[in-house]
Amino acid sequence: MKTIYKLILKSYLGPMIMTFFIVMFVLMMNFVWRYIDELVGKGLSAGIIIELMAYAMANMIPLGLPLATLLAAIMTMGNLGENYELLAMKSAGMSLPRIMRPLLVVVGIIAVGSFFVSNNLVPYANKKMYSILYDIRQQKQTIEFQDGLFFNGIDNMSIRVGRQDPETHLLRDVLIYDNREVNGNMNTIVADSGYIRLSDDKKFLLVTLFHGETYEQTRNSQWYTKSSLRHHTFDMQDQRISMDGFAMERSNSDQFSNSQTKNINELQHDIDSLEVEVNSVTGRSYEPLLKEQIFVKDSSVLAMVDSLRVDKRGYGRMYAIDSLKQLPVREKERVWDQARTLAKNSRNMFSFDESMSKDALNQLYRSKVEWHRKTSLPVSIIIFFLIGAPLGAIIRKGGLGMPIVISVIFFVIYYIISITGEKLAKEGSWDAVYGMWLSTFILAPIAVYLTYKATNDSSLLDTDWYAGRIKVLREKLHLNGVFKGVKWSKLKFKRKNEQSKSQPNGNGEHIE
Structure with a gap:
């Protein structure tokens, strides 16, 4: 390996590890703040709390890894640019894609590893975390007496x-x-x-x-x-x-099974099964409703009508609508009661089948969302790196100031887009492919554009470049304003002289 590549990798791996633990710490504080009311006052042992935190941290890896990759890329390239090391490498004939080559290999390995983490570790951690949280909720608070209460x-x-x-x-x-x-x-x-x-x-x-x-x-x-x-x-x-409920009783984690506790093979099996079930329930619900309940002529009603009313020409059957108009009041009431009972039965059958169909559809949508979440995570990590590395090369600012601001802005945009697409996909308004890959479709062109600008040494985010441009623009506006002011003053003085010459004196004569 070249010495320059070792320098680049050393500059990247340190910030990557540091930012990853910082991001995980922030996410863990959010988790603790969310469940603090359920953890306090239960007399939990340190082992239970550490186990819960470990599983929660494993669950947050897919959320924290893209942000850590983005922040580390901006810090690394920003430090290299701020110390003029990036300029020295470019002066030696190395282009930006060549400089980023070892980092792309490392990020590719991280992206592949993130898939296995999301596919194998996260479902297991979710299952254990749900089990521990359920056991903690079932456990009663410790006996603590307060004076007079x-x-x-x-x-x-x-x-x-x-x-x-x-x-x-x-x-x-x-x-x-x-x-x-x-x-x-x-x-x-x-x-x-x-x-x-x-x-x-x-x-x-x-x-x-x-x-x-x-x-x-x-x-x-x-x-x-x-x-x-x-x-x-x-x-x-x-x-x-x-006493019951004061001791921590561990339940079987296998009973906490949902779409978030399954790997991609199990999700694919559930998707295939749920699609068959949805089609079966839908066909079992709508087809009999249309063919046998709604668009059907009840034979008992028609027989009763035919027995009470016949056509004048001797034909045995008349239409129910024409016959009902001429039936007695009591017979109309009997026909109405039968029709109302038939409508209620149809509605009850449809409501039961519709609830089963909705449950199957919700499970199907959630399974598809989790399937695409696992496959889109590695791509998101690579895109975040392709956004962060060019941004760091453009702004040429290291440390934790400017990189954190830019990283948070991009991550908030990514998170809002992802949450919106996920919600629409779970509701069935969008297909899971569009909902879960929406953020990737939006951020990928931005990554390509920033990489192109950074390769061509663009001053896209250089504040000094913008300050210089603004200064030149102000000077131009100032000079144009001064010249216009001089010309206007000369024109005004000339008009004043002409008016004074054309005015008559006291004898009625014009002054020349």
């Missing part, structure tokens, strides 16, 4: 603590309402002090109370007037209450 985190129990010692965790002035009995019996416990905590496996509530009273209201599923009340005191009382 009721704690209702336990089903059918309310606990109030007057004061809690922060060092010994001894509870003072304890009041417990226990409604766990199925038959309606209720227990009320009042104690001077005690301890209430979960067992180590979080399956039992350990209650130890001192110097208290117990009030038991016994109803045995009867009315309130037939209930009885019992009361007794105690010096110490121990209870071991079985």
Whole structure:
């Protein structure tokens, strides 16, 4: 490998790794901010939180990798241009495509790797992440008492603590309402002090109370007037209450299966199956509705009409519309009831089949969107590099200032276009090919144009070039304004002299 290529690769790989972790950190902060309410107060272990963060980070790689590629390309070429290294390479006879050749190889490898990440790692990470989030939502909050407030985190129990010692965790002035009995019996416990905590496996509530009273209201599923009340005191009382939902119970991740948890082969299989199902459901719904329900003459109605009314010339059948006009009121009501029942049955059949058809269509659209998302990611990474590298060569500014601004602008444009196309594709308004590849179709010409401009040493984004042009334009406008001002003053002075010569004096004579 040439020494110059080693220099270029070294200049690119460092910013690429740095920007990738910066972008992933920003995306992780967004994830934490989104799910912070579900994570706090559950007593989760560090291992569960780290596992959830790892799966979430794997899920965000397809979103962060294009942005990191764009930012690293702008920083690398901007640093080379700012330090005049890019100018030295061009002076040595190297064109910009030749300078970018080793970077294109590296970006190509990253793009191919991103496909396998999106196809294999991301579905597995999504499945595990959904499973952990579901388990966290099912888990109840830890038991934390606040002075003077009721704690209702336990089903059918309310606990109030007057004061809690922060060092010994001894509870003072304890009041417990226990409604766990199925038959309606209720227990009320009042104690001077005690301890209430979960067992180590979080399956039992350990209650130890001192110097208290117990009030038991016994109803045995009867009315309130037939209930009885019992009361007794105690010096110490121990209870071991079985608890559910406080321990972290891991569920099987295979049950969380959707379009985001499948690879491209599974998505293709689902697409083929769903297309057959959609065609079957649609045909099963619309064809009988049209042939057997709507455009059909009910034989029972026609038979009833024919039996009541015949043609004067002896023909056995008349049309129902002509006959209904001459039927008695009660017979018209019978015909109307039968027609209304037939219409309701048709509507119910159509609504059921239509809901099944809509569900199958939604699954089909989502599967197609995920299929094209996986295939469009490598192309997006290459396009972002072809945008970033020429931009860096044009602006000749390194660091994190100007590159971040330009990268964010292009990424926001890309994200808005992608989200819009994805939404239209999921709704079925557009085909998935147009919806998921829309951003690529828009950004690809921009990448080609910027590459062409950078190869020809264009001053497209050079602020000094624009400042010089504006300065020259101002000078031209200023000079034109001065010359016009001089000419106008001379013309005005000449007209004034002519008017003064043509005016008459006091004797009526003109002054020459």
